[in-house]
Amino acid sequence: MKKSSVWLGVFSALAILLAVAQAKVLINAAGATFPYPIYGKWFEEFARKNGDVQINYQSIGSGGGIRQFSEGTVDFGASDMPMTDEQIGKFKNKPLHFPTVLGGIVPTYNIPGVTQELKFTPEALVGIYLGKIKKWNDPELTKANPGVRLPDNEIVVVHRSEGSGTSFVFTDYLSKVSPEWKSKVGVNSAVSWPCGIGGKGNEGVTGVVKQTPNSIGYVELIYALQNKMAYGWVRNSSGTYLKADLDSVTEAAASVANTMPADFRVTITNPPGKKAYPIATFTWLLIPSKVEDAGKQKAITAFLHWMLADGQKFAAPLGYAPLPKDVVAKEEKQITLIK
Amino acid sequence: MATTAASSAPPSGGAQVWLKRLRSGDEVARLITLVFASIILVLTVGLVYQLWATSSMPRHKFGFTFLTSSLWNPVTGQFGALPFIYGTVVTSAIALLIAVPLGVGAAIFLSELAPPRISSLFTFFIELLAAVPSVIYGLLAIFTLVPLMRDYVEPFLKKTLGVVPVFGGAIYGFGYLTAAVILAVMTLPFIISISREALLEVPTEQREAALALGATRWESTWQAVVPYARLGIFGSIFLALARALGETMAVTMVIGNDPSIHASLFAPGYTIAAVIANEFAEASGDLHVQSLVELGLVLFLLTIMINALARLLIIATTRRGSAQS
Numbered sequence: 107m108k109k110s111s112v113w114l115g116v117f118s119a120l121a122i123l124l125a126v127a128q129a130k131v132l133i134n135a136a137g138a139t140f141p142y143p144i145y146g147k148w149f150e151e152f153a154r155k156n157g158d159v160q161i162n163y164q165s166i167g168s169g170g171g172i173r174q175f176s177e178g179t180v181d182f183g184a185s186d187m188p189m190t191d192e193q194i195g196k197f198k199n200k201p202l203h204f205p206t207v208l209g210g211i212v213p214t215y216n217i218p219g220v221t222q223e224l225k226f227t228p229e230a231l232v233g234i235y236l237g238k239i240k241k242w243n244d245p246e247l248t249k250a251n252p253g254v255r256l257p258d259n260e261i262v263v264v265h266r267s268e269g270s271g272t273s274f275v276f277t278d279y280l281s282k283v284s285p286e287w288k289s290k291v292g293v294n295s296a297v298s299w300p301c302g303i304g305g306k307g308n309e310g311v312t313g314v315v316k317q318t319p320n321s322i323g324y325v326e327l328i329y330a331l332q333n334k335m336a337y338g339w340v341r342n343s344s345g346t347y348l349k350a351d352l353d354s355v356t357e358a359a360a361s362v363a364n365t366m367p368a369d370f371r372v373t374i375t376n377p378p379g380k381k382a383y384p385i386a387t388f389t390w391l392l393i394p395s396k397v398e399d400a401g402k403q404k405a406i407t408a409f410l411h412w413m414l415a416d417g418q419k420f421a422a423p424l425g426y427a428p429l430p431k432d433v434v435a436k437e438e439k440q441i442t443l444i445k
Numbered sequence: 446m447a448t449t450a451a452s453s454a455p456p457s458g459g460a461q462v463w464l465k466r467l468r469s470g471d472e473v474a475r476l477i478t479l480v481f482a483s484i485i486l487v488l489t490v491g492l493v494y495q496l497w498a499t500s501s502m503p504r505h506k507f508g509f510t511f512l513t514s515s516l517w518n519p520v521t522g523q524f525g526a527l528p529f530i531y532g533t534v535v536t537s538a539i540a541l542l543i544a545v546p547l548g549v550g551a552a553i554f555l556s557e558l559a560p561p562r563i564s565s566l567f568t569f570f571i572e573l574l575a576a577v578p579s580v581i582y583g584l585l586a587i588f589t590l591v592p593l594m595r596d597y598v599e600p601f602l603k604k605t606l607g608v609v610p611v612f613g614g615a616i617y618g619f620g621y622l623t624a625a626v627i628l629a630v631m632t633l634p635f636i637i638s639i640s641r642e643a644l645l646e647v648p649t650e651q652r653e654a655a656l657a658l659g660a661t662r663w664e665s666t667w668q669a670v671v672p673y674a675r676l677g678i679f680g681s682i683f684l685a686l687a688r689a690l691g692e693t694m695a696v697t698m699v700i701g702n703d704p705s706i707h708a709s710l711f712a713p714g715y716t717i718a719a720v721i722a723n724e725f726a727e728a729s730g731d732l733h734v735q736s737l738v739e740l741g742l743v744l745f746l747l748t749i750m751i752n753a754l755a756r757l758l759i760i761a762t763t764r765r766g767s768a769q770s
Contacts, residue, residue, distance in 0.1 A: 169727035262617055267702035267719075269519070269727025291520065295727050298518035303619050303713045304702025306723060313587050313698075318595075318618065 131405045136164040137171020137184030140209055140271055140326060141389045144424050145184065148417050152409055159405040168271040169295060175201070175392050181402060183392035186271025187295065188371035199396040202444065203370040204410060204437055205388035207418075207426035208359055210327035210350035211276055212337035212385070214312070217242060218319050219257060224338040225250045225347045228283035228376075228384070231340070234261055234322060235280060236287065237301035242320060250341070257320070264314045264323035267304025269296035275387040276324050279375035283384075324385075327355065328425035342384040343376050350383045352427040358386035360430035370437070386427075396445050403444065410441050493745065500739035502732050511739060517704040517720075519729055524736035526743050528704045532714035533747065535621055536696065537689040539710070540628035545682055547629075548636025549671075552678075555637070556644035557666045568641065575634035583698035586627040591618040591699060594626065599711050614709030619701035622710040627695050632685035639684065643677020644670060676759065683755050690748055693718040717744040 142165035149161040166174070168185040175183030176196055188203060213226055230246045233239035239246055242256040266273045274295045281288040291297050303318075305311035311323040312333060327350045330337045339347040348354050361379025366372050376384050393410070397403035414434050421428040429437075466472040503511055503524055514525025555564045595618030606612040647670045655665035671678070701713020702723060717740050728734040 167726045169729060260615065267697065268723035269729065294520045294729055296519045296724055296729065296733075298516075298520065298704070302703070303617060304723070306697055306702070310698065314619065317587060317591055 131159045131401045133159065133161045133182070133402055133405060134164075134180045135161060135182045135184060135391075136166050136174045136180045137392070138168045138186045138271055138389055139165040140186050140328075141184065141207060141426065144207060144420060144426050147420050147424065148409075148413060151417075151420070152412055155412070156405070156408065159409070161405075161409065167269075168274075169269055172392065181397075182394065182406065184390065185392060186387060186389045187274045188373070188390065189392065197394075199394060202393045202395050202440055204391040204393055204440065205359075205370055205429060205433060206391055206413060207421045207428060208355050208374075208386055208388055209426060210355040210358075210383050210386045211272055211279075211324050212327050212330050212350045213322060213324055213340065214315055214330055214335050214337045215322040216315050216319060217257065217259075220254060222251070222254045223336065223349070224254065225341065226338050227341045228279075232280050232284040232287050234263060235265070235300070235302070236284075236290070237263070250347075259320040262318050262321035263299075263302030264305055264311050264318070264321050265299050265302050266311060266324075267306050269294075270307075271295060271387070271389070272308070272324070272326055273297065275373070275375060275385065278373045279385045282376040327351075331425050340384055342380075342382055343378055344380045346380060348381070348383045350385070352422055352425075354381055354383035355386045355427035356430055358382040358384070359388065359427075359433055363430055363432035363436070366433070366436070368436075368440075370433075370440070393444060395443055407441055407444055410444075411438070414438060493742070496738055496742040496745060500735045500742055503736040503739045506732070511736075512743070515704075515706055519724070519733050522730070522732050524732070526717070526740055528706050529715050529717040529720050529740060530743065530747065531706050532621065532624075532700065533690055533716040533718070533744070535710075535714070536625045536628055536700070536716060537686060539622065539625035540632060540689045541682065541686060543626065543629035544632045544636055544685060548633050548681070548685070549640050549678060551633075551637045552640035552644055552681075553666060553671065556641045557670060558662075564641075568638070571634045571637050575638065579631065579692060579694040580698075582627055582631055583695035586623065586695060586699045590627060591623055594618050594623045598622075603711070610708045611710050614707070614711050616711050617701065617713060619699055619713050620709075620711050621700065621707075621714045624696045624700040624714070624716070625710075627699055628689045628692055631692060631695060632688050635685045635688060636681045639681035640674070640678045643674040643681070646677065647673045675762065679755065679759055683752065686751060686755075687748060690744065690751070691718055693722045697722055717741075717747075 142163070145163050145165075149163055153160050163184070164180075168187055171180075171183040171185050172189055172193060174180045176193060183201075184206075186209075189201065194200060213224075213231065215224060217224075224247075227246065227250050230239060230244075230250065233244070233246055240260055241258060242261055243258050248254075248256055274293065277287075277291065277297050278293045280291070281293045291300060303314055305314040305323065308325045308329040311325055312329070312335065315321045315323040325335070325337075327337075329335075337350070339349045341347050357379050358374050358377045361377045361382045362372065362374050370388070370390065372388075374386055374388065377386070391410075393406060397406060414429070414437055418428045418434070463472065507514070507524065511524065511526055512530070513527055514523070515527040516523045516525045517528065518524075551567075555567055559567070595616055599616045599618070599622065602612045603616065651669050651673055652665050655669035656662075660668065696716050697719035700715060700719060702715055702719060703713035704715045704720065707714060721737050721740055725734070725737050728737060
């Protein structure tokens with residue numbers, strides 16, 4: 107009698123455990139590192155509101171995210187660059203891109219003796235990264251910065267050494283403003299840089315710039331803000347010099363919202379808006395258009411609705427630019443495509 | 446199983462003797478340890494096979510030009526390994542050039558000349574250094590070594606030896622030489638620690654005999670003790686070399702990560718391990734990934750070649766030398 111009651115206890119405990127496990131929807135995702143802080147916050151907040159859903163996110167990088175998503179080892183992916191036609195072609199059901207927040211990329215520099223904030227024309231950035239503008243007192247730079255005593259020193263160019271979404275956006279921008287860059291170097295997460303030193307990660311680029319007099323690098327706006335780094339103004343397509351901030355980055359997306367392709371696969375560098383910062387980007391969630399598991403399908407769509415509404419409020423305090431209203435409305439429509 | 450049994454047993458009455466050995470446990474122990482040892486072989490072969498199999502695309506597309514091309518452009522899909530091979534070999538060679546005299550010298554002092562108490566204190570610190578993670582060395586290098594090299598060492602070399610192209614060109618602080626110096630610092634503990642062990646293994650009679658023949662302390666050390674411990678010292682150097690060839694984190698933080706070949710040691714370069722660490726996670730397209738895998742294969746072959754050369758060196762010097770009993 108005693109023995110059987112023990113077994114009964116064990117079985118009922120197992121049954122309860124199983125029931126709990128079944129009720130909980132576990133979703134695995136992987137991808138970009140840039141939005142990891144806000145995704146972490148979102149998934150935590152969402153799980154608090156919906157106790158039965160748990161989203162586990164691995165920030166392994168955009169390329170890794172696309173690869174794992176393509177191989178089906180995660181339920182959805184995340185990337186700082188849109189998938190290519192070739193990558194999408196490998197899917198039976200076309201995956202969907204959902205922009206989540208926006209980020210900007212800023213030029214940061216270290217010139218001893220210069221305390222003013224520098225202004226950069228697109229031509230200056232292209233020239234420096236092509237290795238054609240070699241000195242800080244080049245006319246292209248002094249013209250844009252009247253009143254700043256730029257030294258007669260060689261510019262030490264710093265770029266990202268590893269493949270990264272940040273480099274993708276930066277090279278995408280340089281390609282849009284310079285046909286020469288487009289034909290000589292091109293757009294990619296990793297390119298063959300014509301000159302300069304490679305630093306690993308935002309922190310690597312920052313380290314090299316801080317350690318090297320007369321250097322210039324590029325980092326994500328959020329990283330520059332958190333580390334209180336000096337960064338320059340960039341002239342946009344309408345001729346206005348802008349310093350990257352949350353408003354000017356959101357404006358970059360707003361100014362292309364109407365001309366955007368329906369699948370959101372678009373880079374928003376060098377946008378037409380007067381108040382738009384020119385080196386900005388979406389970061390995307392990559393969602394399958396067909397989710398086999400009904401529970402997961404419900405959870406993912408619920409999360410997307412929440413992310414586009416309440417979730418956007420978490421963006422600004424963490425340093426991410428929220429989506430413009432027009433883009434949110436378009437994305438709401440796209441959610442219905444998830445079957 | 447059958448073959449091992451046959452080979453281990455003597456030809457006359459083989460099976461019975463083998464059974465006896467099996468009962469007494471010797472044969473069991475032999476077989477078990479044989480399995481353990483063969484794991485190394487299986488791992489090595491498996492590793493090479495895997496690297497070979499997953500690098501078929503660039504092998505077919507580039508063939509041997511992969512080894513001779515210095516073009517590395519993920520955008521156009523052109524991949525060549527030469528700048529990385531060059532960077533790996535150059536940084537490791539300079540690192541050893543710095544670390545071997547220092548390390549062997551320190552080991553001689555610690556084992557032969559220093560009082561035991563000081564020797565064990567130093568050994569403690571050396572083991573501490575060997576346990577420091579390489580990313581810490583890398584950070585230290587960025588914040589202290591790079592400015593030091595940029596502001597003092599490299600300008601000095603340029604001023605004194607600048608006529609040689611190796612010590613010419615622009616100075617950034619990030620480059621081959623800085624990477625080599627940090628590699629030397631990182632491999633030093635291995636050389637000291639293992640060389641010291643090897644020197645301590647030398648029988649006291651060896652020293653006494655030399656001293657009895659009228660040798661000074663230094664002559665006995667240099668002519669009787671060091672040659673005797675030669676194998677151990679070589680072993681420490683090869684271990685250090687292997688570490689230098691494969692070191693990733695610290696190197697990628699200071700070498701500048703520029704995939705081209707420069708004559709100047711001050712210029713930024715790249716190593717095989719560094720480019721794999723940098724680009725693998727975010728590689729664009731299969732050809733890029735597989736080219737990185739092929740670089741791994743190249744590094745493996747490079748290590749094998751250098752190890753083989755090292756063995757030849759040992760054989761050559763052992764035949765020539767006479768101190769080895």
